[in-house]
Amino acid sequence: AQKITQTQPGMFVQEKEAVTLDCTYDTSDPSYGLFWYKQPSSGEMIFLIYQGSYDQQNATEGRYSLNFQKARKSANLVISASQLGDSAMYFCAMTRYGNNRLAFGKGNQVVVIP
Amino acid sequence: NAGVTQTPKFRVLKTGQSMTLLCAQDMNHEYMYWYRQDPGMGLRLIHYSVGEGTTAKGEVPDGYNVSRLKKQNFLLGLESAAPSQTSVYFCASRTGRTQETQYFGPGTRLLVL
Numbered sequence: 484a485q486k487i488t489q490t491q492p493g494m495f496v497q498e499k500e501a502v503t504l505d506c507t508y509d510t511s512d513p514s515y516g517l518f519w520y521k522q523p524s525s526g527e528m529i530f531l532i533y534q535g536s537y538d539q540q541n542a543t544e545g546r547y548s549l550n551f552q553k554a555r556k557s558a559n560l561v562i563s564a565s566q567l568g569d570s571a572m573y574f575c576a577m578t579r580y581g582n583n584r585l586a587f588g589k590g591n592q593v594v595v596i597p
Numbered sequence: 598n599a600g601v602t603q604t605p606k607f608r609v610l611k612t613g614q615s616m617t618l619l620c621a622q623d624m625n626h627e628y629m630y631w632y633r634q635d636p637g638m639g640l641r642l643i644h645y646s647v648g649e650g651t652t653a654k655g656e657v658p659d660g661y662n663v664s665r666l667k668k669q670n671f672l673l674g675l676e677s678a679a680p681s682q683t684s685v686y687f688c689a690s691r692t693g694r695t696q697e698t699q700y701f702g703p704g705t706r707l708l709v710l
């Protein structure tokens with residue numbers, strides 16, 4: 484079974500600083516993908532970034548980057564230059580290729596303060 | 598394009614009542630999903646479908662039924678609502694490529710009294 488662990492307590496981040504959100508996963512399958520989603524207080528789920536297990540380089544999307552450490556089964560999200568609009572819950576999720584399903588972690592709460 | 602839409606946005610039910618949540622997508626996606634989100638629990642998969650006419654159980658299927666009679670619609674039914682089904686329900690869809698993200702609807706808040 485797939486298991487995603489996000490255990491950080493809620494985080495306060497100063498505007499313009501970088502923040503790293505931890506995500507570890509557990510799978511014995513060599514073929515899998517990792518996703519990060521943002522859920523602001525309005526409730527919608529917003530896709531941020533994707534990393535495949537065979538991707539050689541860490542994924543980046545604008546201010547978002549993924550620190551992928553395959554041997555440690557870690558896929559941390561880095562948000563650079565935090566903005567007030569980054570205040571939200573952030574969810575890490577994993578799928579095994581061919582599995583059709585996503586397994587979600589419990590989320591990390593981030594509050595950006597001016 | 599509207600993307601993924603959910604109806605209704607909010608509903609209050611009494612214990613034992615039934616209701617159907619409708620999810621519609623206009624992206625011609627093969628795969629559709631129903632999740633529930635409870636405080637501190639993340640999203641948990643209820644049921645999903647890999648194509649028109651197919652459905653499969655997810656992580657927490659008890660008390661729910663689903664149907665996918667048309668490719669663009671995925672219905673979630675509660676036959677006899679219980680207070681434990683108070684939650685926010687999200688529908689999602691995606692293409693057949695595993696690397697493709699799921700696209701989520703705005704959610705339905707359900708309160709069962």
